[in-house]
Amino acid sequence: MASLATGQRLKSAVCNTEIMVISAPEGDLELTCGGAPMGADAANDSGSVDPNFASGTTIGKRYVTEDGDLELLCVKPGDGSLAVNGTELKIKESKKLPKTD
Amino acid sequence: MNIALFLEMAAEAQGDRVAFKDALTGESISFGGLYKAARAKSQVLHESGASHCALIDTSNLTIPVAMFASGWAGIPYVPINYRLTAEEIDALIDRVKPAFVVTDAERRENWVGRDELVIHDRQSFRDVHAKSDDIAHWSMEPDDVAVVLFTSGTTGAPKAAIMRHRHLVSYTLMMEFGSADEDEAALVTVPPYHIAGIAAILTSVYQCRRVVQLATFEPDHWVKVAREEGITSTFVVPTMLARIVESLEGEKSANLPDLRAISYGGGKMPLNVIRRAMDLFPDTEFTNAYGLTETSSTITVLGPEEHQLARESVDPTIQKRLTSVGLPVPGIEIAVRDDGGQDLPTNVHGEIFVRGEQVSGEYEGIGSRVDEDGWFPTRDAGYVDDEGYLFLDGRADDVIVRGGENLSPGEIEDVLREHECVRDAAVVGMPSEEWGEAVAAAVEVSEEVSVDALQRWVREHMRSSRVPEEIQFWDELPYNETGKLLRRIVKAAFA
Structure with missing residues (x-):
């Protein structure tokens, strides 16, 4: 369990997934990827992806909790899936904007 | 948070794709190449001991390298208007010393030996190597300053507007990562020191979209480059569109079928120009984007559908929308207030206030102009109609x-x-x-x-x-x- 800060970068302990925290609620929560807790320097050889959390992550997708309080950006893809307190995060659908540049 | 992260992602997802091409020299760099260059130059910046990286040059391939390398090295990137007089540029450089300066060869020649400046031209910046290749990772501190832009100062001495990584990241995240198709290309003619120029680099990299840089604007050449490079989108300021329209005088169409989108902003677009442009570019979608330096670029947009509706409608209210700057983008709130700071109802003119995560509203030496509830006074005057469309009157001081x-x-x-x-x-x-x-x-x-x-x-x-x-x-x-x-x-x- 740890508290998350906006802008923080975290790595999966069991796959290549890396995320950046876009927004996070206050207080501690357990963020996992592939079933294992994520950390700032998680080693990639300490275990394997839990088959229950193996749907994978996609680079550039934004992952949110049901209530939307936690939002993560996948900055490196991997085989594990992201979850908070055992519940898998969902991909946030983005609105299509007209081109402004 | 760090803008360098977006480049890392683009390099990971589309490393071989062309990221930037200089239309004048024909040179180009891939996302992977740009990432490597930014990484190497971040160490050069770090070893120089400079507090800022200033760039005084027209658009070219070193621009994105310097910008991302600065973010990586944790020092502000400061693009300066190369059209200013030597005295004006000197005064600005004095405000960012000790500085690492990338500029044109002539200026470099004249400046070599100056105190507290490390000076390079495009070529020497490309060639310079760091002493160490033990390159530190960038900071993810959201409050670090990413960019300092000197405002154009149409009314007084230039103010140094500060944009922190969190402002630019928040702005860029409006876009969808990697959403550009292989054939998409944005023509960037706004100069590097304009907020729209900064925004174009960030959003193009995040979308993995090729940028074609055109350092000098001349309407016939612009059309020629757009055609040859298969340009699919571009941003123009009103005077550019007016000159393009003028140069196509007598033509039925601009004959640029690949050009899917033109967005415009940075000043008031005359109605006759936009109407004529819509005739000349029948297959192109038009978007009006309103934003300020202090808001990390775009805060409202009038999209293609509204342009089309306004043009076809006989209803004066809807026709008038063509003079609107549109609706707030996601994450942005707009309010119109009177001189006493009271919120005004729709259709009443007052000063425009804006709130959102991309709003910096801060100047070096002056501090933040954002109030405790997060509202920034734009000093632009205008009103919002019953449907929420924002109309600008001009600067509040005017x-x-x-x-x-x-x-x-x-x-x-x-x-x-x-x-x-x-x-x-x-x-x-x-x-x-x-x-x-x-x-x-x-x-x-x-x-x-x-x-x-x-x-x-x-x-x-x-x-x-x-x-x-x-x-x-x-x-x-x-x-x-x-x-x-x-x-x-x-x-x-x-x-």
């Missing part, structure tokens, strides 16, 4: 107070420009014993027309208080190079 009545120069200019003989108009306040201030206009005409006829025209379309008491005919109205009307020059002519 509002003419005639006998206690607030008059918007922009509205009067719009009416003048609609006259068949008027090409462009600038309306300012002039001193008046009777009214305190009175309305004066400088106009650029395409055919001879009398002052009387123009006054009559305004009277037919607006309340009589709006009719200019004096009208001068000018060969050319004064604009700065990014399309901002230099109202103080017009004002001086009536003082």
Whole structure:
């Protein structure tokens, strides 16, 4: 369990997934990827992806909790899936904007 | 958070794709190549001991390298207007010393040996190597300063606007990562020191979209490059679009079928120009984007559908939308307030306030202009209609107070420009014993027309208080190079 800060970068302990925290609620929560807790320097050889959390992550997708309080950006893809307190995060659908540049 | 992260992601997802191409030299760099270059130069910046990385040059491939390397090295990137006089540039450089400067070869020659400056030109910056290849990772601290931009200072000394990583990251995240198709290419003609130039680099990299840089703007050449490079989208300031439209005079169409989107902003777009442009680019979607340096670029957009509707509708309210800057983008709130800071209802003119995560509203040495609830006063005047569309009157400081009545120069200019003989108009306040201030206009005409006829025209379309008491005919109205009307020059002519 740890508290998350906006802008923080975290790595999966069991796959290549890396995320950046876009927004996070206050207080501690357990963020996992592939079933294992994520950390700032998680080693990639300490275990394997839990088959229950193996749907994978996609680079550039934004992952949110049901209530939307936690939002993560996948900055490196991997085989594990992201979850908070055992519940898998969902991909946030983005609105299509007209081109402004 | 760090803007360098976006480059890392693009390099990971589309490393081989062309990221930037310089249309003048034909050189290009891939996302992977740009990532490697930014990484190597971040260490060069770090070893230099500089507190800022200043860039004084036209668009070229070193621009994105310097910008991302600065983010990586944790020092602010400071693109400076290369058109300023030597004295003006000196004064700005003094404010960011000790600085690492990348500039043109001639300036480098003249500046070598100056105190507290490490100076490179494009080529030497490419060639320089760091002593160590033990390169530290960038900071993810959201509050680190990413970019310092000197505002154009149309009314006074330039202010140094600060953008932190969190502002630029928040802005960029409006886009969808990697959403550009392989064939997409954005033509960037806005200069590197303009917020739209910064935004174009960030959003293009995040979308993995190729950027074609065009350092100098000349309408025929612009069309030629757009055709040859298969440009699919571009951003122009109003003066650029006006000149493109003018250069296509007599043509039925611009014949640029690949060009899917033109967005415009950075100043007021004359109605006749946008209407004509929509005729010349029948397959192109138009978007009006309104934003400020202090808001990390775009905060409202009038999209393609609204352009089309406004053009086809006979309903005056919907037609008028073509002069609106549209609706707030996601994450942005707009409020219109009176001089006392009270919120105003729809359709009432006041000062525009903006709130959102991309809003920095902060200047070096001055501090933050954002209030405790997060609202930033834009100093732009305008109103919001019943559907939430924002209309701009111009700068709040430009509002003419005639006998206690607030008059918007922009509205009067719009009416003048609609006259068949008027090409462009600038309306300012002039001193008046009777009214305190009175309305004066400088106009650029395409055919001879009398002052009387123009006054009559305004009277037919607006309340009589709006009719200019004096009208001068000018060969050319004064604009700065990014399309901002230099109202103080017009004002001086009536003082």
